[in-house]
Amino acid sequence: xxxxxxxxxxxxxxxxxxxxxxxxxxxxxxxxxxxxxxxxxxxxxxxxxxxxxxxxxxxxxxxxxxxxxxxxxxxxxxxxxxxxxxxxxxxxxxxxxxxxxxxxxxxxxxxxxxxxxxxxxxxxxxxxxxxxxxxxxxxxxxxxxxxxxxxxxxxxxxxxxxxxxxxxxxxxxxxxxxxxxxxxxxxxxxxxxxxxxxxxxxxxxxxxxxxxxxxxxxxxxxxxxxxxxxxxxxxxxxxxxxxxxxxxxxxxxxxxxxxxxxxxxxxxxxxxxxxxxxxxxxxxxxxxxxxxxxxxxxxxxxxxxxxxxxxxxxxxxxxxxxxxxxxxxxxxxxxxxxxxxxxxxxxxxxxxxxxxxxxxxxxxxxxxxxxxxxxxxxxxxxxxxxxxxxxxxxxxxxxxxxxxxxxxxxxxxxxxxxxxxxxxxxxxxxxxxxxxxxxxxxxxxxxxxxxxxxxxxxxxxxxxxxxxxxxxxxxxxxxxxxxxxxxxxxxxxxxxxxx
Amino acid sequence: xxxxxxxxxxxxxxxxxxxxxxxxxxxxxxxxxxxxxxxxxxxxxxxxxxxxxxxxxxxxxxxxxxxxxxxxxxxxxxxxxxxxxxxxxxxxxxxxxxxxxxxxxxxxxxxxxxxxxxxxxxxxxxxxxxxxxxxxxx
Numbered sequence: 001x002x003x004x005x006x007x008x009x010x011x012x013x014x015x016x017x018x019x020x021x022x023x024x025x026x027x028x029x030x031x032x033x034x035x036x037x038x039x040x041x042x043x044x045x046x047x048x049x050x051x052x053x054x055x056x057x058x059x060x061x062x063x064x065x066x067x068x069x070x071x072x073x074x075x076x077x078x079x080x081x082x083x084x085x086x087x088x089x090x091x092x093x094x095x096x097x098x099x100x101x102x103x104x105x106x107x108x109x110x111x112x113x114x115x116x117x118x119x120x121x122x123x124x125x126x127x128x129x130x131x132x133x134x135x136x137x138x139x140x141x142x143x144x145x146x147x148x149x150x151x152x153x154x155x156x157x158x159x160x161x162x163x164x165x166x167x168x169x170x171x172x173x174x175x176x177x178x179x180x181x182x183x184x185x186x187x188x189x190x191x192x193x194x195x196x197x198x199x200x201x202x203x204x205x206x207x208x209x210x211x212x213x214x215x216x217x218x219x220x221x222x223x224x225x226x227x228x229x230x231x232x233x234x235x236x237x238x239x240x241x242x243x244x245x246x247x248x249x250x251x252x253x254x255x256x257x258x259x260x261x262x263x264x265x266x267x268x269x270x271x272x273x274x275x276x277x278x279x280x281x282x283x284x285x286x287x288x289x290x291x292x293x294x295x296x297x298x299x300x301x302x303x304x305x306x307x308x309x310x311x312x313x314x315x316x317x318x319x320x321x322x323x324x325x326x327x328x329x330x331x332x333x334x335x336x337x338x339x340x341x342x343x344x345x346x347x348x349x350x351x352x353x354x355x356x357x358x359x360x361x362x363x364x365x366x367x368x369x370x371x372x373x374x375x376x377x378x379x380x381x382x383x384x385x386x387x388x389x390x391x392x393x394x395x396x397x398x399x400x401x402x403x404x405x406x407x408x409x410x411x412x413x414x415x416x417x418x419x420x421x422x423x424x425x426x427x428x429x430x431x432x433x434x435x436x437x438x439x440x441x442x443x444x445x446x447x448x449x450x451x452x453x454x455x456x457x458x459x460x461x462x463x464x465x466x467x468x469x470x471x472x473x474x475x476x477x478x479x480x481x482x483x484x485x486x487x488x489x490x491x492x493x494x495x496x497x498x499x
Numbered sequence: 500x501x502x503x504x505x506x507x508x509x510x511x512x513x514x515x516x517x518x519x520x521x522x523x524x525x526x527x528x529x530x531x532x533x534x535x536x537x538x539x540x541x542x543x544x545x546x547x548x549x550x551x552x553x554x555x556x557x558x559x560x561x562x563x564x565x566x567x568x569x570x571x572x573x574x575x576x577x578x579x580x581x582x583x584x585x586x587x588x589x590x591x592x593x594x595x596x597x598x599x600x601x602x603x604x605x606x607x608x609x610x611x612x613x614x615x616x617x618x619x620x621x622x623x624x625x626x627x628x629x630x631x632x633x634x635x636x637x
Contacts, residue, residue, distance in 0.1 A: 054634065167553040171509050171546055178516070178542040185535040190526040192535055224571035226605040395607035396616035399598040402578060403624055407590065411634055419582060419637075423575065430571055435505050436561045453538050460532035 003358070010362025013058055014370060022059040023367050026066020027374040031382050033067070034074025041071020045337045046215040047404045049207055049344065050412030057345040058360055062367035064341050068334050069121060069371045072277070072314045073379050076113035080306075081106055090313070092281035096298060096305030103301050105244040107383075112247050112303050113310045114379040116259050120311030122372045123263035124270060124318030128325075129365045133354055135326040142351075142475070144458035149479035151452045154329050155445070156483040156490070166490050168437050175432075176442040179204055180449025187457045199417045204425075206340045207412040209446060212425025213432075213439040214333065216405050219398045220430050226394055247303070255307035258288050262308045266315025270332075271323065277316035277332070284312030318368060324349055325361060329448065333440045336447055344412060501561050506554030513546030577601065590636040591625035 013019065033044040045067050052060035075090035080097035093113055100109040142150070155173055182193045183203030194200040262284035269280040288308035289298045298305050316332070323329040328350030330336035342349050347357055354361055409422045429439045463469040470477055517540055525536040581597035599617035607613060628634050 165553070167506070167549045167556070170549045171553070174542045174545040174549065178539060178546075181539050181542070185525075185533075187531050187533050188526075188528050188535055190528060190535045192526075192539065193520075193524045195524065220571040220574050221567075223574045223601065223605055224567045393607060393609075393612055395602040395605045396612050396620070398605075399601040399616050400620045400624075402601065403594050403598060403621055406578075406582065406585070407624055407628055407636060410637055411628065416582075416586065416637065423579060423582070427572075427575060430568070430575075434563055434568055435501075449538075453533070456538070457531075457533040465532050 006358040007362045010359045010364075011366040013359065013363040014062070014366025019059050019062055019363075019367060020370060022055070022063040023066045023371050024374045024378065026063040027070035027371055027378050028382065030067035030070020030072075031074035031077075031375075031378060032070075034071035035077040041068050041075075042333055042337065043215045043218060043401070044071065045334060046211045047401060047408055049211070049337060049341050050408035050410075052341055053344055053412060057342075057347060058363045058367065060345065061338065061341055061360075061364055062371070064338055065364070065368055066371045066374065068317055068338075069314075069368070069375055070378070072121070072310075072317060073114055073117050073375050073383075076117070076306075076310060077110055077383060080109045080113065090281075090309075092285045092309035092313070093306055095285065095309070096300070096302045099299065100301035100303070100306070105301070107245040108247055108303075109301075109306060110383045111245075111380075112251070112255075112306045114376065114383060115247060115252055116255065116262070116307040116310040117314040118372050118376045118379075119259045120263040120266055120313075120315035121317060121375070122369070123260070123311075124267040124315035125365070125368050125372065127267050128318045128321055128368070132322055132325050132361075135322065143462070143473075144455045145462060145470070145473045145476045146479065148452070148455040148459045149473075149476035149483070150327060151329070151448055151455060153479050153483040153486065154323075154448065155452075156486045165436070169441055172432065172437045172439070172441040173445040175437075176445025176447075177449040177452070179209070179442070179446050181453070186450070186454045197417075199415075203450070204421055204446075205409075205413045205418050206343060206447065208409050208418040208421040209425045210337060210340055210443055211405055211409055212422035213429030213443060214337075215401065216422060216426035217429030217433065217439065219401050219405075220426060221433070222394060223398055251303055255304055258304045258307045259311040261287060262311030263315040266312035267319040269312075270316035270319025277313040280316050281309040281313040284308045325353055326351060328353075328451065330444055333443060336440075336443050339447060501563055503554045505561070506550045506552070508550070510547045510550030510554065513543045513548075513550055516543035517547070574601070574604070577604065585637045591622070591629070594621040594625065 029044060029048075030041050034041050045064050048064060048067060052063060055063075072090075076093045076097065079090035079094035080101050097109045097113060100106070180203070182200055184190065184201055185192055191201055262280075265284045265287065266277065266280040269283070270277070285298075285305060285308045288304055289295050292298065292302075292304065294302075317334070320330075320332045320335045321338070324335045324339060328339075328348070330339050339349055347353070347360070405422065406419055409418045410416065412418065413421075429442075432439050432442065470480070521536050521539045521543060525539065527536075528534050577600060578597070581593060581600070584593040584596070587593075595617045598621050599613065602613055602616050607616070625636065628636055
């Protein structure tokens with residue numbers, strides 16, 4: 001178990017002024033970019049990662065967490081004001097947020113989104129802080145065979161849940177795994193797919209692939225679909241009555257059960273790799289509407305609808321870090337980006353993280369809780385401001401983002417080769433998205449691919465190549481069985497959807 | 500139809516990987532449980548199978564916006580040309596030009612936004628990286 005002094009030291013690290021500054025800056029940036037349709041926190045995180053290379057690990061990761069958390073709050077602003085979610089997570093928020101804004105109460109709607117988002121996020125952070133260390137202890141008792149089985153299970157869940165079609169999910173995962181085999185193989189150290197480029201002996205750089213597939217591909221998509229004469233994405237708010245500008249305590253308290261349910265759903269789904277916050281928001285919204293005495297009022301500006309969606313989508317964020325910190329498995333694309341920040345700083349996420357970097361982990365927990373408070377305060381001041389400030393046209397935003405991506409990847413990979421890989425990954429990401437293949441599955445499979453191969457190699461040595469020897473590993477056997485059942489269920493559900 | 504063709508293309512890519520690319524791009528090793536080509540071959544077979552299943556089952560047809568894809572390819576070419584120019588003449592001289600070309604291509608004509616996008620922001624990025632972070636750029 002982690003020593004209590006390490007926990008205290010970690011929390012003390014989190015509350016230093018420099019760390020606080022990075023958290024607040026991250027939250028501000030996150031809210032700002034989250035409020036800009038098409039940019040979003042994932043792209044901002046992807047662009048920011050290489051720049052965190054020059055700062056210490058804790059402020060760097062706290063900064064990225066701040067962007068992610070701030071982005072969830074910011075994403076609600078355009079969803080509510082102009083019915084255009086800044087992030088996909090906020091789509092469910094628009095269902096009641098936008099009608100409320102149309103009734104002349106946009107500030108009430110954005111504030112309800114802020115309060116419920118912070119409530120849901122804090123709930124999942126508490127769950128993360130409480131259960132991740134014991135879970136890591138369990139994970140430490142797992143050998144290569146169990147880890148292999150766990151990875152197979154993670155792949156089965158991810159491939160089925162992220163994409164619309166199970167076949168496309170499997171193809172995207174296979175492509176990601178294939179990309180992970182570039183470089184020296186783990187058992188014999190012979191080069192694979194290097195085509196004469198010795199830079200590829202180390203494999204494809206994660207930062208270049210992630211930024212290319214997520215940020216640059218999306219920028220290309222937006223540039224290609226842009227039309228002449230851009231205008232600002234956000235409409236200016238009109239003057240309102242004082243009671244329509246705030247959420248009273250009575251109104252907040254009336255939504256308490258909705259927020260708890262949303263936070264619970266978000267935390268459960270967030271802990272499962274690949275489910276995502278959009279699904280959590282819609283599930284929570286549907287559950288709240290179903291249990292309401294007045295379901296007809298939903299979709300017409302009901303505060304409960306906003307609370308349900310926002311508490312659930314924000315609760316996913318903290319819970320996403322449970323599989324990341326305890327098992328080294330990223331549960332979402334945001335978590336995958338946080339992993340690349342860990343890797344850039346020479347830290348390997350996984351069960352040993354609590355033993356080797358316990359102070360950093362608890363520092364991160366402290367920073368996450370601090371980011372929730374920062375979200376609340378920055379949001380109080382900022383939500384109204386973002387809707388005025390973010391009037392820069394997309395032409396300026398995306399051309400600048402391209403320059404940042406080039407500079408960032410050049411810094412992170414230490415050369416031009418990484419930038420070329422980024423552009424190739426962008427082309428692949430664009431084509432994959434256009435044909436309905438998920439780049440998110442690709443990235444997660446790409447990250448897990450190397451570890452999977454090592455675990456497979458070690459397992460084969462342990463089992464002496466005899467699959468029947470798996471009988472000596474009951475946990476692994478159970479995980480393989482669950483993976484198989486999950487796959488069969490996914491295929492069955494996929495077929496049902498098609499019929 | 501596009502879904503079926505996509506499935507066929509994926510299956511063909513898997514076959515090309517299995518029969519042509521992987522044997523050429525990996526070394527043959529005669530010992531150990533996991534050979535260098537084991538995982539690539541398994542992935543190739545998975546792609547072949549999943550591609551065939553996609554081609555045969557062909558769910559809801561996917562709309563592909565080819566003109567938009569061509570436009571995106573054009574933007575990518577501009578960025579590649581910009582990168583080539585950066586290697587020749589350095590980042591901080593080429594970045595404003597690249598930003599200006601991108602903004603003009605998407606139809607931005609307002610001089611104040613062009614000024615901000617092509618001068619203020621690229622120089623801010625160069626300043627941040629080379630002077631504040633003290634890191635070398637292209």
